Amino acid sequence: MTPGEFREKILPQGRRLYALAWRFLNSREEAEDAVQEVMMKLWEERATLERRENLEAWCTTVTRNCCIDILRKRNRFMFEEMDKIAEITVRETDPAAASDNTEAAKMISVIVSRMKEPYRSALILRDMEGYSYEETAEAMNTNINALRTTLSRARRVVREEMKKIYDHGTG
Numbered sequence: 001m002t003p004g005e006f007r008e009k010i011l012p013q014g015r016r017l018y019a020l021a022w023r024f025l026n027s028r029e030e031a032e033d034a035v036q037e038v039m040m041k042l043w044e045e046r047a048t049l050e051r052r053e054n055l056e057a058w059c060t061t062v063t064r065n066c067c068i069d070i071l072r073k074r075n076r077f078m079f080e081e082m083d084k085i086a087e088i089t090v091r092e093t094d095p096a097a098a099s100d101n102t103e104a105a106k107m108i109s110v111i112v113s114r115m116k117e118p119y120r121s122a123l124i125l126r127d128m129e130g131y132s133y134e135e136t137a138e139a140m141n142t143n144i145n146a147l148r149t150t151l152s153r154a155r156r157v158v159r160e161e162m163k164k165i166y167d168h169g170t171g
Contacts, residue, residue: 006042010049024064037066041062054138064121122136127155
């Protein structure tokens with residue numbers, strides 16, 4: 001792939017990849033760093049990119065893997081902070097405001113950010129970013145049936161966690 005082709009085919013993906021990285025990392029700075037790292041990896045692989053059947057899916061996969069690496073590198077402090085945020089959210093939830101979509105979205109974001117792979121990736125790609133089942137399965141290097149099972153289990157975890165939060169907040 002020539003530099004011109006890279007500029008034309010890969011660089012325009014940057015905004016979409018940033019949105020995906022931000023969903024995983026919940027940090028503007030880390031998302032920017034992740035996309036920069038992804039672009040550098042893609043540049044280094046530019047000779048083999050033309051062999052990829054779906055460049056958009058490959059860029060998504062590389063971004064997802066980069067974000068997972070960043071999340072793994074985060075120290076224990078970050079997970080303790082997320083637990084504190086979840087605790088505060090539970091304590092401050094008012095039963096009258098339980099239907100507030102903004103509050104529910106925040107709680108779901110915390111729940112998803114604490115999930116293990118592949119549940120986190122499946123929910124972010126399919127439900128939050130709106131990728132099709134085919135695109136999500138390809139990005140996660142799995143088949144559609146396995147993806148559907150993963151999504152079902154991940155959604156069940158979210159439902160159970162939300163129920164715990166609301167039961168705790170109202171009971």
